[in-house]
Amino acid sequence: MNWRIVAIPITLIPIFIIAIQFDIQVEDILAIGLFPFVGAIVAMMIKLVLQGVKFAYITRKYLGNFDSFFKLVGVRVGSEFIKFTTPMFIGAEFVVIYYLHKKGAKPAKSAWIAIMDIVTEVFAAGLLSIMAGIIALLSGAYVVATVILATSIVITSLWMVMFFLSSKHTFQVPKVLGNLATRFGKEKGTKAIEKTNTWMEEVCTMSRENLKTSESKKIFVVSFLFSLASWAFYGISFMIIAMGTDFAISAFDSIMAVMGANAIGNLPITIGGSGLAEFGIIAYLNNLDPFAFEITEGVVGWDAVIGWRIATYYVPIVITWLLLVKLALSRIPKSQSS
Structure with a gap:
């Protein structure tokens, strides 16, 4: 786990490169304002909590009154630290499998709960990203649209096919x-x-x-709706930050931009999608040639993107780390396991 902590400073490298290349000063970031930063952080935390509530819902549906509802929420939020520190959209499920098994759930049932959680997450993210890709394609951003659609379709299809074929x-x-x-x-x-x-x-x-039971179908649909809501708040977090730079963007456009960037950030290239997510938002909103990032006046700038990254990555990563260590990785006395 220690290597993950060491890996976090590495994610700053793309941000430093962007800041130097486009002359983004610390005062440019601070000029966004305290309230937009706080608002974006709150939106991101709502996103994470919704993921936690969904996991607790799935767990209790399959295991009954298995554990404290709030502890299950905290474990799932804490597991996002793994996602933040790996170069792909996977990893968190191994933490929840470990926790559920440690608490006494059978390995197969623990894995099933984690799979239901991650599949609905990927499905919701995939659909929103595909929508973003289609909009980018219709807007003439062909290179950006191709990357978004290729990544989203491959990842979403792989998970969904494997999920339904497993039955x-x-x-x-x-x-x-x-x-x-x-x-x-x-x-x-x-x-x-x-x-x-x-x-x-x-x-x-x-x-x-x-999979064939009506109860599981209901759990899948409810979990999917939770996932859609959580990703929506992720997109709204950028809209709040953008307001601090006087860049007007609707909630829908913000969600599409962030989900398009999320698809690009899922490429297994950088830790936590650092650099790729920032590129994705700029390229999506400004319809740029991916090799020419001269941003014209009056559109979203790098200061907003870097500010968004700080609010939705570096602040939550501290919170998720604390929850991961305190809950998911803590030792459980034998008397508490069942």
């Missing part, structure tokens, strides 16, 4: 990976593959048992 097909570790694990890991590698295959079989069995 009809039992997935196992590919033989190539199994052979490599056995060859290099010897007996330990073989046991690890066997355990993984058993776990995947149990998850697929749960998928077959749950």
